[in-house]
Amino acid sequence: MSRPGRSSPDDGIPAAEERLLRHVDGRLHPDEQAALAAMLAGDPELRRRVAADRAADTAIRVAFAPVLEEPVPERLRRVVRDGAARRRELARMAAAVLLALLVGSGGGWLAGSSRQDGAPAETLAEAAMAAHRTYAVEVRHPVEVAATEEAHLVQWLSRRLGARLVAPDLSRFGYALMGGRLLPASDGPAAQLMYEARDGRRLTLYLEAERGDGETAFRFVESGKLSGFWWREEGLGYALLAETDREHLLPIARGVWEAVQRGS
């Protein structure tokens, strides 16, 4: 805070005025006590002012103290209770995701004929990888609709997929949205959003409308240099892919998941 004798940072008020305010609030630095005593000693007007300020504070506190004693209305207590319940539910889901990551790390391979789950779930990761390989190398036409038309892009893809899409903001991970495109998929259209890092590395988020397969936890897949996380949640299947390692991709996948939860 301010040194004795100097004005506040940002130069709000004169130092002497600040001294008085601090004194009224019982927050005066010990170094300033002498200066304050000198100010007050020769000035009954100032002493009257300090007394008036303190009386005003007391009046305010006394006037509103009864509110503290009132029983808290049920509707407010209910909001906290319901909010807490919702948060516990989300925390459980997050824990389930984390657990699946730990459990699935050994068994998340997708190579050749070693299939872990039923065919439909595998198809999401395969389709996403095929789309990534096809378009991430594109120099002239990496996307169909650019991020400059992001609102239109999201609206268009949401309409075709029949579910509310979100284009997560991944800038804090160093990836900027380039845009997206619509893709054919076995059970209806899918969408691909493409992001680019400053070093030119590309990341895609593949989205597929739900096919009644229900929720899955995070799964990790790897094929050649390409690795990714995929999961299903109400309404959509997601696959996040990039040519990078798992440790680098995991926080981004969590970031995507959180953005989807938020709806932004």
Added chain:
Amino acid sequence: MGASPEAIAACLPALRRYARALVRDPAAADDLVQDCVERALSRWRLWQPTGELRAWLFSIMHNLHVSAARTVAREGRPVPLEPAVEPASAPDQLDRIEAGQTLARLARLPEEQRSALLLVVLEDFSYAEVARIQGIPIGTVMSRLSRARAALRDEMAETAILRRVK
């Protein structure tokens, strides 16, 4: 810093008191608290537990109140001049009259000055915490407090006093 439902529920009485001092109508005050808690809970997952829960809740409520006050200013709803709060029993008639004057002047303060003063007087937040809650530099906090107190004293000559005090 744990943001448990118990911790939030424990802040409800203080939040209600601050809201009632800002908004005066008891139902509107509780609406403000409800909006505040709902917003806090929806942001819970994003909250980094480096700050203090109480200051965080009050800053949410402050932001909500500022937005609501702007809407009122735009729509031109008249703000009542008389406070809804009666001064609690004071020892003598003169004190009661002065307390009433203080509360009336409090009600007429510009929103940001009233808010800053209440955060200090009712909640004993530090000036730095008030600066964070209102999103302004500390110097501006001091300036708001100075003007608020001067208005409560109803001193037309406060600038003369400030010039005198070097």
